[in-house]
Amino acid sequence: MAPVHRDRPAPVPGAGDTRARYRRILRFAAWNLAVTWWFELFLPRIGLARIAGRTRSQRMQGFARKFRLLAVELGGLMIKVGQFLSSRLDVLPPEITKELEGLQDEVPPVPFPAIRALAEQELGAPLEQVFAFVEETPVAAASLGQAHRARLLPADAADTGLADVVLKVQRPGIQDIVDVDLAALRKVGGWLSRIRMVSSRADVPALVEEFAQTSFEEIDYLHEAVNAERFDAGFAGDGRVSVPRVAWERTTRRVLTLEDVTAIKITEARALRAAGIDPAEVAPVFASVMFDQLFTTGFFHADPHPGNIFVTPVSTGSGEHPWKLTFIDFGMMGEVTASTRSGLRKLLIAAAARDGKGLVAAINDVGVLVPSADRQELERAMIHLFARFGGMGFAELREVDPKEFRDFAVEFGDVVRSLPFQLPENFLLIIRAMSLTSGVCSSLDERFNLWDSVEPYAARLLRDERGNLVQDAAQQAVEAAAIALRLPKRLDALASRLEEGSLAVANPRLERQLARLDRRARRSASALVFAALLVAGAVVRADDLVLGNVLMAGSVVPLLHGLWAGRRGL
Secondary structure, eight states, X not given: OOXXXXXXXXXXXXXXXXXXXXXXXXXXXXXXXXXXXXXXXXXXXXXXXXXXXXXXXXHHHHHHHHHHHHHHHHOTHHHHHHHHHHTOTTTSOHHHHHHHTTOOOOOOOOOHHHHHHHHHHHHTSOGGGTEEEXXXXXXXXXXXXXXXXXXXXXXXXXXXXXXXXXXXXXXXXXXXXHHHHHHHHHHHXXXXXXXXXXHTTOOHHHHHHXXXXXXXXXXXXXXXXXXXXXXXXXXXXXXXXXXXXXXXXXXXXXXEEEEOOOOEETTOHHHHHHTTOOHHHHHHXXXXXXXXXXXXXXXXXXXXXXXXXXXXXOSSOOSSSSEEEEEOOOSSEEXXXXXXHHHHHHHHHHHHTTOHHHHHXXXXXXXXXXXXXXXXXXXXXXXXXXXXXXXXXXXXXXXXXXXXXXXXXXXXXXXXXXXXXOOOHHHHHHHHHHHHHHHHHHHHOXXXXXXXXXXXXXXXXXXXXXXXXXXXXXXXXXXXXXXXXXXXXXXXXXXXXXXXXXXXOXXXXXXXXXXXHHHHHHXXXXXXXXXXXXXXXXXXXXXXHHHHHHHHHHXXXXXXXXXXXXXXXX
């Protein structure tokens, strides 16, 4: 949750407010869609595309700026929409994502009497009968709820083992606001799905439903409480991580009571040093914990911004460091499925190896790229990225000419937006988590190099999966060899059937095309076998020098066969 802004109280919305809200969102969307249609579709059709191109950047920035103002004013899901859009680098241009990336989930607090009424309704008793005290001034306020410090009654404290707690209460009327916002967003999504320029790049109704699912989970505090305990179980016995305990007797769908674990905010370097904690030592531990979530537990915090992580000094010497990382706010969590985890492992290994082509292949395996996507430009961009910036730390990157960054960003952004792909929701959460992790680590230590944390995981994954990689490579080699043996016979049989059937084929051009297809099939099969043996040998060679050398030497045979087949075709 964001810190409280006390400039003005927020009214509790009524039915009339929700209807006006719905119409305002639709008016904003309709106007901007009309402007976009005029400049991006109509003007190019009448030969004025250059006019549209000259003003495109300014118009996009203007749209993002106006949406940001609308989101801050309306609150509710509109702030969440802005945050969601800022992460859609696969769909939106940088003029929009950059303007929205700093949109904070902060709104004026709800007056305490409204919070009290909702909490008492949920808990079934006056607050004085449930808590020893509740601070009326909130410690944090967000678009969906706000938090107040409190203390349990002595009897409850004895039963739960908790005394000081944080009472998190949903904003009154937020369910109606969420329903109205989602209804408006579904309407706008329907409009966008009828525009070919948009529908060819993204399934907007599907994006709205993804966003709706995340929103419904965030306003269900029972779901957040379960997430907190599941996250805690994933790090059971790990002295690096702690999680606030849940007071289940004082928790409902709209009220969440948690242990008060307020400590030093992770990016408060001065406070860390005053506590005898070196911020540069915190960075690699935080990165390691985030990687453990992605690749070990499979359940990760998708919103690890500085306000959601504390560094808590500990008096006991139970861990390697005299402090631990305390995570809070488990409303936005992600889960890494088995298939996604496999793809992520390939991504991690390729990234650690600075393998641009391997990285694109791994992205394809995850299912991000559609089969018809032309991957060559993306491979070229990634190879260039690793060649120029791969392995650099934050301090080194600061010395790079900013123009070089801008030129690459323009080139890479155009490539990304030109490809027919759409990131799955969980993949977006992964990217968000890693982006925030990198930012936090860099603020702790400007010399921090994320590669230093990536490479140990890549090495470990490579060791753990070496057997699977060798088995897969051998299986691919066998399958490729079988294709090489069967495909020419199938082509010959096809030619025979065409010649002997009712449709006689006596076209020299077709015969030449069949011959070329035959040669390409032989060369492709040989290339597959060569690559499989070479990769298998390189992987095995680290542990078994003899077997690795044999596999790598054996790859020469299909390579020579492919070259020989190609020369025969000349």
